[in-house]
Amino acid sequence: xxxxxxxxxxxxxxxxxxxxxxxxxxxxxxxxxxxxxxxxxxxxxxxxxxxxxxxxxxxxxxxxxxxxxxxxxxxxxxxxxxxxxxxxxxxxxxxxxxxxxxxxxxxxxxxxxxxxxxxxxxxxxxxxxxxxxxxxxxxxxxxxxxxxxxxxxxxxxxxxxxxxxxx
Amino acid sequence: xxxxxxxxxxxxxxxxxxxxxxxxxxxxxxxxxxxxxxxxxxxxxxxxxxxxxxxxxxxxxxxxxxxxxxxxxxxxxxxxxxxxxxxxxxxxxxxxxxxxxxxxxxxxxxxxxxxxxxxxxxxxxxxxxxxxxxxxxxxxxxxxxxxxxxxxxxxxxxxxxxxxxxxxxxxxxxxxxxxxxxxxxxxxxxxxxxxxxxxxxxxxxxxxxxxxxxxxxxxxxxxxxxxxxxxxxxxxxxxxxxxxxxxxxxxxxxxxxxxxxxxxxxxxxxxxxxxxxxxxxxxxxxxxxxxxxxxxxxxxxxxxxxxxxxxxxxxxxxxxxxxxxxxxxxxxxxxxxxxxxxxxxxxxxxxxxxxxxxxxxxxxxxxxxxxxxxxxxxxxxxxxxxxxxxxxxxxxxxxxxxxxxxxxxxxxxxxxxxxxxxxxxxxxxxxxxxxxxxxxxxxxxxxxxxxxxxxxxxxxxxxxxxxxxxxxxxxxxxxxxxxxxxxxxxxxxxxxxxxxxxx
Ligand code: HEM
Ligand code: SF4
Ligand code: SF4
Numbered sequence: 001x002x003x004x005x006x007x008x009x010x011x012x013x014x015x016x017x018x019x020x021x022x023x024x025x026x027x028x029x030x031x032x033x034x035x036x037x038x039x040x041x042x043x044x045x046x047x048x049x050x051x052x053x054x055x056x057x058x059x060x061x062x063x064x065x066x067x068x069x070x071x072x073x074x075x076x077x078x079x080x081x082x083x084x085x086x087x088x089x090x091x092x093x094x095x096x097x098x099x100x101x102x103x104x105x106x107x108x109x110x111x112x113x114x115x116x117x118x119x120x121x122x123x124x125x126x127x128x129x130x131x132x133x134x135x136x137x138x139x140x141x142x143x144x145x146x147x148x149x150x151x152x153x154x155x156x157x158x159x160x161x162x163x164x165x166x167x
Numbered sequence: 168x169x170x171x172x173x174x175x176x177x178x179x180x181x182x183x184x185x186x187x188x189x190x191x192x193x194x195x196x197x198x199x200x201x202x203x204x205x206x207x208x209x210x211x212x213x214x215x216x217x218x219x220x221x222x223x224x225x226x227x228x229x230x231x232x233x234x235x236x237x238x239x240x241x242x243x244x245x246x247x248x249x250x251x252x253x254x255x256x257x258x259x260x261x262x263x264x265x266x267x268x269x270x271x272x273x274x275x276x277x278x279x280x281x282x283x284x285x286x287x288x289x290x291x292x293x294x295x296x297x298x299x300x301x302x303x304x305x306x307x308x309x310x311x312x313x314x315x316x317x318x319x320x321x322x323x324x325x326x327x328x329x330x331x332x333x334x335x336x337x338x339x340x341x342x343x344x345x346x347x348x349x350x351x352x353x354x355x356x357x358x359x360x361x362x363x364x365x366x367x368x369x370x371x372x373x374x375x376x377x378x379x380x381x382x383x384x385x386x387x388x389x390x391x392x393x394x395x396x397x398x399x400x401x402x403x404x405x406x407x408x409x410x411x412x413x414x415x416x417x418x419x420x421x422x423x424x425x426x427x428x429x430x431x432x433x434x435x436x437x438x439x440x441x442x443x444x445x446x447x448x449x450x451x452x453x454x455x456x457x458x459x460x461x462x463x464x465x466x467x468x469x470x471x472x473x474x475x476x477x478x479x480x481x482x483x484x485x486x487x488x489x490x491x492x493x494x495x496x497x498x499x500x501x502x503x504x505x506x507x508x509x510x511x512x513x514x515x516x517x518x519x520x521x522x523x524x525x526x527x528x529x530x531x532x533x534x535x536x537x538x539x540x541x542x543x544x545x546x547x548x549x550x551x552x553x554x555x556x557x558x559x560x561x562x563x564x565x566x567x568x569x570x571x572x573x574x575x576x577x578x579x580x581x582x583x584x585x586x587x588x589x590x591x592x593x594x595x596x597x598x599x600x601x602x603x604x605x606x607x608x609x610x611x612x613x614x615x616x617x618x619x620x621x622x623x624x625x626x627x628x629x630x631x632x633x634x635x636x637x638x639x640x641x642x643x644x645x646x647x648x649x650x651x652x653x654x655x656x657x658x659x660x661x662x663x664x665x666x667x668x669x670x
Pocket of ligand 3: 460464465466467468469470471472494495508511512513514527528
């Protein structure tokens with residue numbers, strides 16, 4: 001093949017490669033969330049209450065243990081699972097029972113869930129239960145929020161204040 | 168040779184563009200080298216970016232943006248090149264994998280190279296996706312949160328990574344430094360992995376031939392200059408980044424995971440890597456006999472060691488016990504059965520007056536002795552002086568009987584041909600000899616046609632004797648379907664021979 005043909009052929013192929021790179025490096029644009037929607041991000045990492053009470057050990061029980069383990073009270077380490085429900089505009093939008101992490105189920109239970117809602121005002125109610133021995137939900141929070149398009153509402157739990165927070 | 172339709176189609180494409188890229192510069196035959204070139208471009212441009220990068224959550228975006236605004240000719244250009252080089256790196260690497268897969272290059276002596284290539288894929292994606300985090304614009308925010316959500320979906324992990332991106336206060340500078348560390352550390356692992364990948368490949372083509380290299384770098388610089396990369400709006404964790412101008416080359420796993428759901432994505436990914444890693448156990452062709460050394464005919468000259476394309480030969484103490492004398496030893500599992508070593512050995516000369524021509528190192532399925540016998544028989548039987556054509560069975564078939572005055576021999580690789588056979592054929596009555604190797608850069612064993620050319624030019628041992636008249640020999644490296652070129656060479660040799668007779 002003669003030189004000019006080679007040059008032209010190569011130019012076409014290089015241009016084709018350049019075009020492919022330039023196009024797919026930014027197109028088609030990705031619609032991460034439908035237009036005019038907002039996002040409720042439920043993200044809670046929380047240690048439930050321990051499942052049982054500490055028990056005082058009788059002298060006989062203590063005697064059976066090796067000397068270095070003779071603690072006068074024995075406390076169970078297993079934690080309660082976390083139950084979370086969220087209503088949006090009076091309808092249950094999500095419910096999860098999250099088991100505690102860790103080999104002896106003594107770690108935090110983690111909930112992470114995304115709920116897409118139309119932008120605008122919504123009545124939100126979040127209920128959480130972290131104690132298997134109590135009746136009903138231990139924490140509830142209801143609020144009406146107005147979400148702009150693409151706005152994120154984070155639902156979290158503040159362990160220090162012991163309350164559900166909306167950010 | 169297996170010849171499935173996919174393999175045939177791939178080779179067809181390569182051969183179609185061969186004429187546009189002379190001298191072994193066909194990009195489809197240099198994909199590994201092109202990937203290396205882009206990786207080098209990434210390391211160099213990345214070093215400059217890192218020097219100017221502020222590794223804090225608040226400082227990252229402005230520090231990158233300043234590069235584009237304040238030094239468009241250096242920082243801005245390098246920044247754009249860094250992005251496009253990443254896109255090209257992914258493209259070339261995936262094509263490289265596809266090519267080796269389609270050509271069945273994953274089993275026996277290539278298994279190690281294949282297996283060490285697989286983890287490079289993972290390092291490549293982690294490095295690439297991690298690069299977008301650092302920009303900390305809306306695209307980086309998307310890449311970071313989507314990656315964290317994906318990782319959180321893995322069992323065994325506690326699932327709290329995504330909590331680092333809940334609100335702006337959550338992304339501490341310390342956590343951001345971790346992201347930076349990933350984008351520095353994983354590419355270094357890739358570099359290290361690449362070293363493993365090429366352990367079994369002797370003299371790997373790490374950089375493409377010069378014309379292709381300059382072409383590719385010019386392309387990279389040109390698109391970076393004409394379409395500079397700019398940042399999106401700074402990350403805002405209170406808002407979902409919508410309508411993103413996604414880099415589909417690097418970031419495609421993230422939307423894919425979203426549309427499939429994370430568990431399905433991870434399962435498919437595990438299956439894909441499983442298949443890639445299992446592939447070597449299902450070879451697509453039979454193993455052939457490997458090279459065999461004959462102690463009496465090996466003097467430890469090292470030529471085969473130097474020419475073996477897969478580092479399959481080492482030298483050890485010779486069993487005859489002479490001090491300092493060595494012998495070639497073949498590691499069977501690394502041997503590609505190409506016979507290039509047989510063509511390198513000084514014992515291969517057919518002029519030796521022995522009944523059986525035993526070579527120092529030889530291929531049981533195509534020994535130099537069998538080649539000499541055939542040649543002698545065929546020349547004796549020929550009615551008029553024939554043209555002898557040595558070809559390669561991976562290239563153009565020179566044995567199909569096109570013309571009665573031509574003797575063709577398909578070798579395991581053109582590198583199997585000891586140059587002395589050319590002189591031998593001419594003295595035996597051949598009108599001329601054609602050495603017909605595969606097209607440049609398409610040698611199945613990578614180095615066969617390169618060593619052959621150098622041996623013919625006298626630049627490599629064993630070399631062709633200078634007494635061979637140039638008008639009786641043609642050395643050509645052509646594609647499988649270039650019969651026309653072969654016919655022309657035959658005709659011209661024949662013409663030379665008849666002119667010689669008249670004179
Ligand atoms: C980071 C990406 C990679 C780079 C930069 C790279 C680079 C290279 C280079 C430079 C060669 C030598 C080519 C030659 O000398 O002709 C090579 C060979 C090879 N690569 Fe890769 N590679 C990469 C990833 C992979 C992957 C993912 C696979 C497959 C799983 C793979 C499979 C192979 C095989 C089978 C060969 C041997 C070819 C032969 O022996 O003829 N590579 N690679
Ligand atoms: S046949 Fe090829 S791969 Fe095997 S030892 Fe000889 S040169 Fe090396
Ligand atoms: S080329 Fe032949 S003589 Fe030299 S080391 Fe190899 S086998 Fe031995």
